[in-house]
Amino acid sequence: MNQLMPLAVLLPLLAAGVKITLGPRRPGVQRVISVTVLAAVLAIAVVLLVRADRDGPQVAQLGGWPAPVGITLVADRLSALMLTVSAAVTLCVMIYAIGQDMADRERPGPLSVFHPTYLLLLAGVADSFLAGDLFNLFVGFEIMLMASYVLITLGGTATRVRAGTTYIVVALLSSMLFLIAIGVLYGATGTVNLAQLSERIAVLPSGVALTAEVMLLTAFGIKAAVFPLSMWLPDSYPTAPAPVTAVFAGLLTKLGVYGMLRAETLLFPDGRLRTLLLVAALLSMLVGVLGAMVQTDIKRLLSFTLVSHIGYLVFGVALGTLDAITAAVFYVLHHITIQTALFLVTGLVERRGGGTSLHRLGGLARTAPLVGVLFFVPAMNLGGIPPMSGFLGKLGLLRAGLADGGPLALVLVGAGVVTSLLTLYALVKVWNQAFWRSPGGVAPAGAGPAGTGPDGAVPEDAASEDAEGEEETAPPTARLPAAMVGATIAMVALSLAYTVVGGPLVALSGRAAAELLQPQGYVQAVRPMTPGRS
Amino acid sequence: MSQVTGTVVLAVGGGALVAAGVTLLLERSMVRLVVGLLMLGNGVNLLLLTGGGPAGGAPILTDGLYKVSRIRAMNDPLPQVMILTAIVIALASAAFLLSIAYRAARLSGDDEVRDDVEDRRVSGGDDELRARIREQRREFRHWSRARRREIRRARAELRAQIRAERERRAVADPAETDDTDDTGGADSPGGPGGTSGTGGAGR
Numbered sequence: 015m016n017q018l019m020p021l022a023v024l025l026p027l028l029a030a031g032v033k034i035t036l037g038p039r040r041p042g043v044q045r046v047i048s049v050t051v052l053a054a055v056l057a058i059a060v061v062l063l064v065r066a067d068r069d070g071p072q073v074a075q076l077g078g079w080p081a082p083v084g085i086t087l088v089a090d091r092l093s094a095l096m097l098t099v100s101a102a103v104t105l106c107v108m109i110y111a112i113g114q115d116m117a118d119r120e121r122p123g124p125l126s127v128f129h130p131t132y133l134l135l136l137a138g139v140a141d142s143f144l145a146g147d148l149f150n151l152f153v154g155f156e157i158m159l160m161a162s163y164v165l166i167t168l169g170g171t172a173t174r175v176r177a178g179t180t181y182i183v184v185a186l187l188s189s190m191l192f193l194i195a196i197g198v199l200y201g202a203t204g205t206v207n208l209a210q211l212s213e214r215i216a217v218l219p220s221g222v223a224l225t226a227e228v229m230l231l232t233a234f235g236i237k238a239a240v241f242p243l244s245m246w247l248p249d250s251y252p253t254a255p256a257p258v259t260a261v262f263a264g265l266l267t268k269l270g271v272y273g274m275l276r277a278e279t280l281l282f283p284d285g286r287l288r289t290l291l292l293v294a295a296l297l298s299m300l301v302g303v304l305g306a307m308v309q310t311d312i313k314r315l316l317s318f319t320l321v322s323h324i325g326y327l328v329f330g331v332a333l334g335t336l337d338a339i340t341a342a343v344f345y346v347l348h349h350i351t352i353q354t355a356l357f358l359v360t361g362l363v364e365r366r367g368g369g370t371s372l373h374r375l376g377g378l379a380r381t382a383p384l385v386g387v388l389f390f391v392p393a394m395n396l397g398g399i400p401p402m403s404g405f406l407g408k409l410g411l412l413r414a415g416l417a418d419g420g421p422l423a424l425v426l427v428g429a430g431v432v433t434s435l436l437t438l439y440a441l442v443k444v445w446n447q448a449f450w451r452s453p454g455g456v457a458p459a460g461a462g463p464a465g466t467g468p469d470g471a472v473p474e475d476a477a478s479e480d481a482e483g484e485e486e487t488a489p490p491t492a493r494l495p496a497a498m499v500g501a502t503i504a505m506v507a508l509s510l511a512y513t514v515v516g517g518p519l520v521a522l523s524g525r526a527a528a529e530l531l532q533p534q535g536y537v538q539a540v541r542p543m544t545p546g547r548s
Numbered sequence: 549m550s551q552v553t554g555t556v557v558l559a560v561g562g563g564a565l566v567a568a569g570v571t572l573l574l575e576r577s578m579v580r581l582v583v584g585l586l587m588l589g590n591g592v593n594l595l596l597l598t599g600g601g602p603a604g605g606a607p608i609l610t611d612g613l614y615k616v617s618r619i620r621a622m623n624d625p626l627p628q629v630m631i632l633t634a635i636v637i638a639l640a641s642a643a644f645l646l647s648i649a650y651r652a653a654r655l656s657g658d659d660e661v662r663d664d665v666e667d668r669r670v671s672g673g674d675d676e677l678r679a680r681i682r683e684q685r686r687e688f689r690h691w692s693r694a695r696r697r698e699i700r701r702a703r704a705e706l707r708a709q710i711r712a713e714r715e716r717r718a719v720a721d722p723a724e725t726d727d728t729d730d731t732g733g734a735d736s737p738g739g740p741g742g743t744s745g746t747g748g749a750g751r
Binding site (some may be wrong): 163171176178180187193194196200 | 566570573578581585588589592595596598599600601626627630633634637640641644645648651652655656661662
């Protein structure tokens with residue numbers, strides 16, 4: 015039954031190969047293959063989740079080699095949960111992308127480049143979540159990153175090449191740090207198997223362990239965009255096409271958070287870097303949200319809120335208590351969904367309004383009420399309005415912070431509340447300008463300067479300047495493709511469903527957190543031969 | 549657990565490569581970035597190799613499968629396998645970065661990584677930056693117009709020269725058919741080469 019597990023990685027890889035062979039031929043068949051494969055991965059993930067929750071961590075020893083020698087795939091509750099949500103999100107985004115692709119037919123690129131690369135991305139993500147050894151985690155990250163390099167420079171326009179370069183160089187640097195950390199750990203312990211590492215790191219000299227921990231956390235921190243290491247994110251994400259940004263914002267940073275969660279519970283459970291992580295969380299929250307407040311482009315604004323909300327997750331990881339990890343796991347699931355939903359809606363806004371600059375949008379609430387509703391719900395959710403899942407997650411984190419009671423934790427609780435309010439402020443600003451402002455006063459995109467808006471927000475000749483600068487911007491269209499709207503509705507509904515099934519989901523997160531904090535179960539599952547070995 | 553007992557040379561060499569690689573990564577030119585990446589990757593690979601412990605015999609298990617002494621004398625193969633994987637990944641990344649560098653060079657004329665305009669617009673105040681961009685654009689337009697005029701004039705001059713030359717030869721040598729052979733030998737560096745070059749640029 016555990017032979018299902020490699021399929022989560024292999025199916026997308028295989029399908030990507032088939033698609034590269036097919037090239038631009040048979041678009042209908044290719045779309046069916048993409049959706050089928052993604053749905054199959056989702057089904058596998060759900061099966062794994064059910065089994066992991068019922069019977070404990072599921073282990074697959076690839077090639078029949080036992081744990082420390084061969085490659086191990088492990089799905090415990092956290093891995094399976096992350097994989098399930100990731101698969102659901104990637105499926106929705108794929109449907110959205112297909113809708114967008116079918117709506118504007120003139121570009122032949124997406125099918126032959128986007129689909130295989132996107133499937134590779136999912137293969138990398140699945141491999142990272144299921145990896146049972148550190149090197150396989152590295153390889154999973156690299157598969158995912160290689161795919162993301164292609165996706166972020168899709169089309170090869172000047173802005174994307176510029177943004178993509180920043181992204182690629184930063185990602186490569188973090189990969190190198192990760193690799194050095196693996197080298198240090200292997201040199202010190204003679205293994206890269208996570209379960210075995212967990213046993214052996216405990217008896218390492220503390221200096222060596224600390225070196226490896228700092229390097230690993232730095233590498234994961236860059237991927238997760240924790241504050242001092244987050245500069246690349248708002249710089250590079252907004253230029254990519256809407257579906258790509260959506261899946262990047264939802265998934266890729268969460269891989270870094272997943273790595274941190276694993277490292278801090280399984281490998282280095284003593285929490286010596288707690289203070290450092292708390293400070294990083296505090297700065298991520300505040301700097302991120304302050305950055306978001308001054309942005310005038312919706313995509314960039316959302317990218318900054320992404321950084322600030324990574325701060326919440328790191329806060330939970332740093333506290334390390336059962337309640338904190340529970341809340342962090344729940345919040346990761348919530349945040350993957352909500353961030354993707356918001357970027358998908360931004361894609362709709364871009365199509366409907368002809369751009370994402372707040373200077374030029376206006377009156378969308380009247381002209382596109384459905385888009386308005388679709389934006390409003392996840393925006394309030396991200397801002398933490400009860401009873402939505404953002405509120406539940408934040409409440410859990412704040413309560414864990416209060417229960418901790420340390421001065422730094424209390425400061426973070428305060429910062430969490432402030433950040434939540436400021437996020438709400440930033441999103442309400444978007445709402446007011448893009449949706450509620452009267453459409454008559456604003457220049458429609460590309461129509462040249464039409465004077466200033468009612469609040470004087472449009473400077474002279476801003477429209478003509480921007481129209482020259484952005485070759486990407488499509489002319490506003492009246493009809494939105496049904497598949498795009500449907501996929502966005504599905505994402506928003508999923509984010510709302512977290513509230514409906516809030517009780518069971520929090521309980522499941524709690525069980526996942528308990529499992530994380532008791533690594534013996536994980537170790538036993540991977541290496542049943544050696545009970546109590548040290 | 550096991551002691552790290554690689555050679556000093558590997559560690560120092562790896563460290564030096566990493567340092568050089570990181571320095572190059574800070575450059576704006578993308579070709580230097582790629583070189584830096586490759587040096588960094590190789591440095592890290594050397595460090596991985598030191599993680600495998602001291603050098604030893606080839607890790608091939610034949611009939612000596614159960615002889616502990618021979619296993620002891622073997623090199624640890626795992627870091628080498630990891631290095632192999634890392635080399636492949638670095639190769640793919642470098643290839644992709646190079647293609648991006650080529651694309652950037654095609655788009656902008658050089659391979660330097662630019663600043664984010666939106667970033668500067670938000671942080672530096674819209675109007676000032678817009679004014680500067682507008683001014684630069686005007687400057688560039690002036691410059692390119694002047695340059696185009698210059699090229700056009702140079703072409704006209706060259707053409708006139710050639711015409712004059714042909715007429716001179718036609719007067720000097722009444723046999724018209726031999727003319728082309730002669731000029732091909734005598735004038736090729738200046739005449740035809742010059743016209744075709746400027747013609748290409750002008751168009």
